[in-house]
Structures are given as structure tokens and as C-alpha cells.
Amino acid sequence: MALPLSLLTVLVVGSGGLSGSVGCVLHQKHILLSGDNVELLRQMQRISTLSCPKDTRDFRFPRTMIEGSQVQGTQAIFVLQEMLQHISDLLLTEHASSAWNTTLLNQVLMGLYQQLEALKPCLVHEMGEQGTALASEGPTGAVRRYFGGIFPYLKEKKYSDCAWEFVRLEIMRSLSSIIALQERLSNMD
Template sequence: MALLPSLLTALVAFSYGQGGSLGCELPPNHVLLSRENLVLLKQMSRISPSFCLKDRKDFRFPRDTVDGSQLREAQAISVLHEMLQQTFNLLLTEHSAAAWNTTLLDQLCRALHRQLEALDTCLVRETGEEGSALATQGPTLAVKRYFQGIRLYLKEKKHSDCAWEVVRAEVMRAFSSARPLYERLRNENRDVESP
């Protein structure tokens, strides 16, 4: 009887190991979760954006990075993972809890967490040891710098309500701009799954 669990473990390891990798298999609801993120972010608005016009800032989102057409699959996964992780970290601060409806904030954090778990699996499967190196290279590093600029902006603005509103709108734009990466990964998954 002890042979069965060992055999199952070996089959799973072979199916997803370096030689037998079938690509990143995102769950079917992964794209739905990204849409859910946008809906939740939209609902979190507490101040009219027109009230905060003086606080607007160009954070210089690295659009060419998230275009995705020039990225290998592992890089695309790394960039998406970094965007979600940085957003998740930003939302877990005590300042964000004071700025937004905590029920919506909790729902968004749970959705981000589910996406991060799926991408963690993909990142390990696609990159293996290379994963940590990808986090310090071009596209992923550009995303880190972008979010560092957002954190500095919030600090300069003393985490004001308007600063959080500007950041909320910026994160929505970033998620919308990352849609090509999501779509690319979903399409690559379909291509791998079809005979």
C-alpha cells in the first residue's frame, strides 16, 4: 500500500518536472480573478477623482514591459507575479486599511493571493532555479521600480486620501495594461492543451 503514494508522487513529479513540463497551467478562473480585481478596485473609490486632480502624478508605468510580445513565457509570468505581489504588499499596509473599505480591501487581497498562488506554481515550474534571477532583471526590475515610485509618492503625500485615490486609479491602469500578458499566458495554455 505504501507503494501507491510513492508511485503517484513520482508520476506528478515526472509530469511537471523539467523534461515533462506542459507550460504554465493557470486555473480557468485566473482571468476572471483579474477582472474581479478591477471591479473591486473601482468599487473602492471613496473620493471623486476630480477632487484629487492636483495630486495626480505620472508614475511612468513600464508599458513596453507588460506589452508581453517580446517576453519569454517565464519572463511574462515573473512580471505578472511581481505586479500582483507589489500590489498585494501595498494593500497590506496599515495606511491602506485606513483609506479604504476594509471588506472590499479584504476581498481584493484574497483575490490577489489566489492569483499569486497560481503564478507561484507556474513560476517555479517554468523557471526553476532561474526564477530568482528573473526577479532582478529588466522587465521584473522595471515593475519593482514602478511600485517603489508609488510607495515614495504615498510617503511624500503622507498617505492622504487623495494620494490613495491616485494610487487606486494607477493600479487599475496597471492591471488593465497587463491584460495582454494575461491573455498571452491563457492563449499559450490553450495551445499546449490542444492536440
């Protein structure tokens, strides 16, 4: 799986960006990147799900677990990282680049990369205090199971345009929850 050269260039040049701070501070830019990614994903729509009735799937997004009071402080950092990483993994498959406009896809990937980089100091800080237990339990495990159902679905549907359209909607749903979680975290500062 090879990244387009333009994306690799942007990732290398942009890697000095948001990760310079110490401790765990989510800046407003982190929230704005999620909003930008939602808008880019809207623009990436190529077909209507109404034309794909056989591909409908309920992936059982764990919204109440992620947006509810169960996710607090340290756990929220791990949930954010898990969601952003899985979204990136989905969009980095070679099949994704053939499903969508690569310019828009690369912009989404760059935004996700910047967010993941911004979370690194938080993860390092929290891992030192809490260990690895929170990285695998509760809401983080629910996120892992949720995304674990998306990859086999795409394979089962042979990475069809319809399957990718349903996945695009799931990613948008995930990003909306990420925004809510980021806002809650930024209000805790």
C-alpha cells in the first residue's frame, strides 16, 4: 500500500505542526480539523445510498458510550486516538483512493494526521500516569469492535462504490462524535 507522493510530501513537511506543546492541551484547531474533515467527506459523496439498498448495514456505532458520561478525561484521549487511527487506516487502503477524489481524500488524511500528531503529547502524558489499562477497556474497546466490523464489510462487498458510500457516512458519524468529545475535553482545561 503506497501513499501518493503528494500526501507523503505534505506529511513530512507538515510533521512539525501541532505536536510541539507539552502536556495535554487540545487546541481549537484540533476541533476545527474534525469539522473540516466532515465537510470534505460531504464533498466526497459520489452516489446516493438510496441506490444501494442491498448494501445497507447497521455498524452499531457506540454513540452513547462515546458521547455519554462514561468517557471522561484520560479515557477520552484514548477514544479519540483510537477513532482517528481507525478512520486513517480505512482511508489509507488502496481501495479508498480508487473510490474517491484523491485531492479531497489527501486533505482528509492530512487533517487526521495533524490531529493524531497533536494527541501524541497527551497520550505520552496519560500513559505515564494511567498505564495501558485505559487504552483497551470500555469505550475504547467498543470503538475497536465497531471499526473491526467495517473492514470485513468492505471486503465482503468487494470495495464497491455503494459500500464505500456507507463507510463514508459512518466516518462522518464518527467525526461528529469526535467533535463532541473534543469540545468536552477542551472545556475541561
